[in-house]
Amino acid sequence: MRFTFRCQVRWDDMDAFGHVNNVTFFAYMQEARTGMLFAGEAAEHIPDLIKGVVVARHEIDYRRPLEWRPEPIEVDVWTTHVKSASFTLRYEMRDQLAKPKPVVLAQALTVLVPFDLDAGRPRRISHAERAFLHRYLEPDDLSR
Amino acid sequence: MRFTFRCQVRWDDMDAFGHVNNVTFFAYMQEARTGMLFAGEAAEHIPDLIKGVVVARHEIDYRRPLEWRPEPIEVDVWTTHVKSASFTLRYEMRDQLAKPKPVVLAQALTVLVPFDLDAGRPRRISHAERAFLHRYLEPDDLSR
Amino acid sequence: MRFTFRCQVRWDDMDAFGHVNNVTFFAYMQEARTGMLFAGEAAEHIPDLIKGVVVARHEIDYRRPLEWRPEPIEVDVWTTHVKSASFTLRYEMRDQLAKPKPVVLAQALTVLVPFDLDAGRPRRISHAERAFLHRYLEPDDLSR
Amino acid sequence: MRFTFRCQVRWDDMDAFGHVNNVTFFAYMQEARTGMLFAGEAAEHIPDLIKGVVVARHEIDYRRPLEWRPEPIEVDVWTTHVKSASFTLRYEMRDQLAKPKPVVLAQALTVLVPFDLDAGRPRRISHAERAFLHRYLEPDDLSR
Numbered sequence: 309m310r311f312t313f314r315c316q317v318r319w320d321d322m323d324a325f326g327h328v329n330n331v332t333f334f335a336y337m338q339e340a341r342t343g344m345l346f347a348g349e350a351a352e353h354i355p356d357l358i359k360g361v362v363v364a365r366h367e368i369d370y371r372r373p374l375e376w377r378p379e380p381i382e383v384d385v386w387t388t389h390v391k392s393a394s395f396t397l398r399y400e401m402r403d404q405l406a407k408p409k410p411v412v413l414a415q416a417l418t419v420l421v422p423f424d425l426d427a428g429r430p431r432r433i434s435h436a437e438r439a440f441l442h443r444y445l446e447p448d449d450l451s452r
Numbered sequence: 453m454r455f456t457f458r459c460q461v462r463w464d465d466m467d468a469f470g471h472v473n474n475v476t477f478f479a480y481m482q483e484a485r486t487g488m489l490f491a492g493e494a495a496e497h498i499p500d501l502i503k504g505v506v507v508a509r510h511e512i513d514y515r516r517p518l519e520w521r522p523e524p525i526e527v528d529v530w531t532t533h534v535k536s537a538s539f540t541l542r543y544e545m546r547d548q549l550a551k552p553k554p555v556v557l558a559q560a561l562t563v564l565v566p567f568d569l570d571a572g573r574p575r576r577i578s579h580a581e582r583a584f585l586h587r588y589l590e591p592d593d594l595s596r
Numbered sequence: 597m598r599f600t601f602r603c604q605v606r607w608d609d610m611d612a613f614g615h616v617n618n619v620t621f622f623a624y625m626q627e628a629r630t631g632m633l634f635a636g637e638a639a640e641h642i643p644d645l646i647k648g649v650v651v652a653r654h655e656i657d658y659r660r661p662l663e664w665r666p667e668p669i670e671v672d673v674w675t676t677h678v679k680s681a682s683f684t685l686r687y688e689m690r691d692q693l694a695k696p697k698p699v700v701l702a703q704a705l706t707v708l709v710p711f712d713l714d715a716g717r718p719r720r721i722s723h724a725e726r727a728f729l730h731r732y733l734e735p736d737d738l739s740r
Numbered sequence: 741m742r743f744t745f746r747c748q749v750r751w752d753d754m755d756a757f758g759h760v761n762n763v764t765f766f767a768y769m770q771e772a773r774t775g776m777l778f779a780g781e782a783a784e785h786i787p788d789l790i791k792g793v794v795v796a797r798h799e800i801d802y803r804r805p806l807e808w809r810p811e812p813i814e815v816d817v818w819t820t821h822v823k824s825a826s827f828t829l830r831y832e833m834r835d836q837l838a839k840p841k842p843v844v845l846a847q848a849l850t851v852l853v854p855f856d857l858d859a860g861r862p863r864r865i866s867h868a869e870r871a872f873l874h875r876y877l878e879p880d881d882l883s884r
Binding site for chain 2: 618648651657661
Binding site: 319324326331 | 608610611619664
């Protein structure tokens, strides 16, 4: 199961080349991720992540340029690994309105580490967090 | 008649004080404004504004702090003056979900000038643009 | 006496019109303001503002467009009013490298309110803060 | 030889966790990259890149959190591969003021593709561009 987030494109996300700037795709990923991990059921079931989780690594491959439009784009997020103190999410960003068919804008992954901001250090993933992340598990066969 | 735009709040819009940063409200205004002037019927009826319009002036009064949440906020936009080569928009930004009743987050205005980017200078407002802006006219009695 | 901040322009500050976006000027003002109020001598003499100060109002008039360049722009900041629980700063943003002479990019003002984030409410300006702000006082004859 | 860029940290680069947000590091990389490829000698010797170059891929590993401070951070950039129609840059971002010694904040790489915006397609790297990129060549033994 994938978490799908509809992300608004802001006009100012475009740069002087007239396309959404490469940096902004990480903002889109962040919005999809916070939508999955900080809001809705997550806010209820795994309330500690919103108190502290840090990004350890990102990878992204850009497939198509994007221009501003009033309709949101779609960002899929799912889990590929859950270790004891880190987990990996993958993303697919799509222009679902492209003709004749939807196109992939970018594919990406993020390694995240739950963090105890008060203690100033990483912490282990809780059982509830593991169970929540496993709902969206789609193991990744492609070696990196 | 007011144009109402539902604007997503991005998690990263918050600053180190844990509130949406004051700068970001101008991004929300920009999104509401481009939603009104660059998209939908505007894209069809007044296609030249998207080719160039510059901000001459902004004023804003902040009323309440805003924290990130998954639901969009509401931004109303309407016209208060249309001169020969500039026009003024007003905005009301609201947390429509606040309890026990909606609250105003900020009120603002922008003076805009249609701009011919190729010629590098301001241009007059066309008849079609004037008619479009008049749809949203709500003259402002309060002198500033 | 004015506080002068040299502010880097980021390439991504430009929007699809090829100019620094209007929203970004408020980021420049924020950097000049934090340079004045949160860093250097301010960090030593008035350490409480960095713990909480909110923007109540902004006004800005844009004078010239700005394009990305590797050299910073100059932002002057000074105080025009200090009341019991708020104060007003003015700004002049300049392209000091423009030929044949420097040009003003924008002029602006901000009304700021010291804020007790823990208590969740505004607080009065301290004696030390008043003295610090008075160093940069340049009263404004033009009523607004 | 590495290109070293001193990048200002903006107060608003921090998010609600009180650290510079992960997304912003890509803005720092972009500034270092544009400083290397669009400004100074590059503006003179390889004037076509600023007319169009797109990011095909990014990787980043975050090492340490960063808080706002008035002093810039240091970003090193260098070339690791130059192919016929793409090239790879690596980055090291450092807090050069950390005590007792400088610390690495993040390490990253970007694959870039020169792009003909008018034709809407990638183009080959010119001789002048190859020579320029080779000045900063530091081949990478770690295959990826």
